[in-house]
Amino acid sequence: MTDFREKASFVIRDTDRPDQAHGYSYNRGGISNQKIALLGLFLKAMASENRCVVLPDIVIFDQITFVHKRVPIATAFDVARLRDFAESIGVTILDRDPAGDEGGWEYFHHGDSHIAGTAAAGELDRDGVAARFLRALVPSARTAPDVARLRDIVLDERGITHVVQMRIERDWEFHVRTRVDPEVGFNEDNLHTAESIARKFRATHPDGAAKIYVVCDEAALVDGKDRIRHSLREHFDIEAFWKSDLLPRFQSDDANLLELSLADFEIALAARAFVGTSRSTFSGMAALERFAQTGSVENHSLYNALGPTLAVRRDRGAFRSARLATAGTVADPSCGYELGLILEAAGRLRPAHDRYLARGAFGGPDREEVYLALYRAACLKAALGDEPQAVLDAFARAAGICASRAEALHAAARHARTQGRHEEAYGFAARGLGIGPPAEGRAVEAWIHDWALLDEYAVAASWTGRPADTLRACLQLLTEGKLPAEHRERIVANAKFAIDRIAGL
Numbered sequence: 133m134t135d136f137r138e139k140a141s142f143v144i145r146d147t148d149r150p151d152q153a154h155g156y157s158y159n160r161g162g163i164s165n166q167k168i169a170l171l172g173l174f175l176k177a178m179a180s181e182n183r184c185v186v187l188p189d190i191v192i193f194d195q196i197t198f199v200h201k202r203v204p205i206a207t208a209f210d211v212a213r214l215r216d217f218a219e220s221i222g223v224t225i226l227d228r229d230p231a232g233d234e235g236g237w238e239y240f241h242h243g244d245s246h247i248a249g250t251a252a253a254g255e256l257d258r259d260g261v262a263a264r265f266l267r268a269l270v271p272s273a274r275t276a277p278d279v280a281r282l283r284d285i286v287l288d289e290r291g292i293t294h295v296v297q298m299r300i301e302r303d304w305e306f307h308v309r310t311r312v313d314p315e316v317g318f319n320e321d322n323l324h325t326a327e328s329i330a331r332k333f334r335a336t337h338p339d340g341a342a343k344i345y346v347v348c349d350e351a352a353l354v355d356g357k358d359r360i361r362h363s364l365r366e367h368f369d370i371e372a373f374w375k376s377d378l379l380p381r382f383q384s385d386d387a388n389l390l391e392l393s394l395a396d397f398e399i400a401l402a403a404r405a406f407v408g409t410s411r412s413t414f415s416g417m418a419a420l421e422r423f424a425q426t427g428s429v430e431n432h433s434l435y436n437a438l439g440p441t442l443a444v445r446r447d448r449g450a451f452r453s454a455r456l457a458t459a460g461t462v463a464d465p466s467c468g469y470e471l472g473l474i475l476e477a478a479g480r481l482r483p484a485h486d487r488y489l490a491r492g493a494f495g496g497p498d499r500e501e502v503y504l505a506l507y508r509a510a511c512l513k514a515a516l517g518d519e520p521q522a523v524l525d526a527f528a529r530a531a532g533i534c535a536s537r538a539e540a541l542h543a544a545a546r547h548a549r550t551q552g553r554h555e556e557a558y559g560f561a562a563r564g565l566g567i568g569p570p571a572e573g574r575a576v577e578a579w580i581h582d583w584a585l586l587d588e589y590a591v592a593a594s595w596t597g598r599p600a601d602t603l604r605a606c607l608q609l610l611t612e613g614k615l616p617a618e619h620r621e622r623i624v625a626n627a628k629f630a631i632d633r634i635a636g637l
Contacts, residue, residue, distance in 0.1 A: 153226050155186030158202055159236030163394060164413040166190060169236040171265050172243030177223045184224045188236060192393045208390055210270040217268035221261065249478030251450030252462055252471050263424040273394035282395050283402055285378050292343045295400045297408035297415055300326055301352035312411055317574050320454045322411060322436050326360040330368040332435045333407065336442040343371045347396045350376055405431035407442060410457040419449030434458060465494035469505040485512040503534035504575055511543060520551045538564040542580045545588040554595035561589035582614040590626060599633035602626060
């Protein structure tokens with residue numbers, strides 16, 4: 133990755149504050165991820181005593197030349213506008229170069245959680261921090277001549293009305309199979325080809341020839357764009373254009389890599405209609421920035437929602453879940469599990485508990501999701517200090533939904549133990565040990581099957597006068613090789629205590 137630095141044409145205040153300013157060197161994610169990480173940086177500073185930040189560098193990747201470049205943020209965005217925003221929220225930007233290695237993911241997750249959490253609470257509006265930040269984050273590409281020329285070619289000369297983000301790259305397929313689908317189960321349609329996206333597009337817009345501007349990582353396409361172009365024209369009467377198709381028409385010898393790498397997003401913002409996937413931060417930010425700028429998001433559709441047609445996006449770009457993104461209201465009980473996860477991550481435990489319960493009451497054929505919703509509701513009952521019997525009843529209710537999952541029984545055993553109800557703890561743990569680890573499933577907590585459930589069983593057996601059971605469980609924990617090292621000394625002590633009890637000592 134190339135690193136070049138240019139002297140900035142702005143002045144950022146430095147102070148005598150301590151060196152522990154918030155910051156990271158750079159983030160190698162896409163530009164949308166980098167924007168979210170930058171939002172998280174400001175949010176973290178707002179919530180801390182030291183309200184100082186050091187701005188990171190920006191990493192640019194060009195899909196055509198395959199070049200990565202790390203550039204000062206001042207070459208990518210109007211930092212004077214960022215400084216005004218920072219001052220409006222009581223944060224100081226320090227005049228220092230970013231230091232260290234790649235980072236920013238903690239800030240990314242904080243920013244992402246903030247956006248989803250405020251939307252889940254019905255508080256995502258144009259006066260909020262996220263919208264104000266996005267209005268202040270003005271890219272240099274927005275007014276760049278080459279980007280303006282490309283925008284004119286796409287929207288005016290070619291008459292293209294739809295920008296379509298096609299996540300059909302090799303790395304996306306791997307990401308969906310290993311990360312997304314195990315989390316969402318069968319509730320989304322995330323693996324696509326260009327043809328399957330076009331099929332949904334045509335089912336939604338059946339009349340006449342269509343022209344689309346395709347946004348994707350051209351270098352990582354499973355199929356070449358020429359084959360895709362021919363297929364879409366032949367089977368769907370859709371003419372597809374990529375940025376690289378149009379570059380020779382306007383690119384000068386000194387065309388700026390930074391501006392060109394940001395061009396697709398600027399065109400997506402300006403287009404009459406946008407089609408994407410809720411699982412992409414690019415699609416989410418395209419909607420969220422449109423909302424921040426104009427107060428509304430119109431003609432944004434998703435192809436990863438279930439069904440034969442595109443689904444209308446209704447969430448202003450806040451959610452990764454297709455069901456939440458297309459729901460008419462966040463109060464829809466079918467979305468309760470996903471909404472509960474967002475609220476829980478944002479620290480809103482009682483509303484999260486209520487959303488989980490609503491999903492459990494809604495029921496439906498997805499018994500695993502009903503189980504997970506009721507399990508999380510029970511966990512939050514415990515965290516909120518609800519009456520012990522109500523907590524144990526909630527765990528028992530969850531366990532009764534899905535006989536192949538043991539997490540709720542482990543949590544019930546642990547809660548019963550902390551309440552001194554050791555016989556009940558033994559019963560829950562013994563019941564859980566009869567359930568083998570699931571071969572597949574959503575949100576499987578493997579550590580519970582690996583050692584934690586057996587550990588609870590051993591402790592409960594000891595408290596209820598079953599030292600032989602305790603000893604057998606401890607020996608199994610010590611010999612299977614799955615016990616974390618920090619627990620080994622405790623398990624050894626428990627085993628010795630069980631031997632003493634058996635010996636009558």
